Amino acid sequence: MPHTLFPTTFGPCGIAWNEIGLTGLQLPEAEQAQVEQKLAQRTHTQPAGATLPPAISQLIERIQQHLEGRLADFSSTPLDWSRVTDFQQAVYLQTQRIKPGYKTSYGEIAKLMALGNSSARAVGVALATNPWPLIVPCHRVVSAGDKMTGFSGSGGIRTKTRLLALEGAELLSE
Numbered sequence: 001m002p003h004t005l006f007p008t009t010f011g012p013c014g015i016a017w018n019e020i021g022l023t024g025l026q027l028p029e030a031e032q033a034q035v036e037q038k039l040a041q042r043t044h045t046q047p048a049g050a051t052l053p054p055a056i057s058q059l060i061e062r063i064q065q066h067l068e069g070r071l072a073d074f075s076s077t078p079l080d081w082s083r084v085t086d087f088q089q090a091v092y093l094q095t096q097r098i099k100p101g102y103k104t105s106y107g108e109i110a111k112l113m114a115l116g117n118s119s120a121r122a123v124g125v126a127l128a129t130n131p132w133p134l135i136v137p138c139h140r141v142v143s144a145g146d147k148m149t150g151f152s153g154s155g156g157i158r159t160k161t162r163l164l165a166l167e168g169a170e171l172l173s174e
Contacts, residue, residue: 003016003036004047010027022131075096092130
């Protein structure tokens with residue numbers, strides 16, 4: 001299965017896929033080699049040839065545009081769900097409903113899934129292992145107090161805040 005790296009205004013990103021859909025997306029790291037290493041380790045893929053499938057090229061272009069501020073909806077992107085549990089899939093599908101410029105809490109996602117607020121931590125754990133950040137917009141999920149918590153991508157909360165600001169979300173300062 002292949003992967004490829006591509007430039008964005010946030011830094012180099014990586015994307016992996018198979019015949020079913022995306023198997024992973026890697027947000028920028030400090031070094032391009034780190035992006036490739038993390039993506040290849042997580043997805044068990046090899047670098048793609050010079051020619052990419054048209055759907056992958058189009059998705060890369062949409063990701064680049066999104067990170068430049070021309071926002072895209074990625075909810076129809078084909079994903080290889082076989083790589084996640086049923087619970088994770090349910091969390092990710094709920095998270096994909098959050099549109100750019102909006103946020104919700106871990107507890108609210110749990111409640112929407114009929115789990116109740118006490119399952120907020122389980123939602124957070126599922127989002128921490130999200131193989132498709134940005135495509136499944138886990139950065140749009142915040143704590144009940146609207147604090148920036150729990151972003152496992154490179155740059156942590158700084159990257160989460162940067163993505164939310166790019167998308168026009170209302171951010172509170174302390």
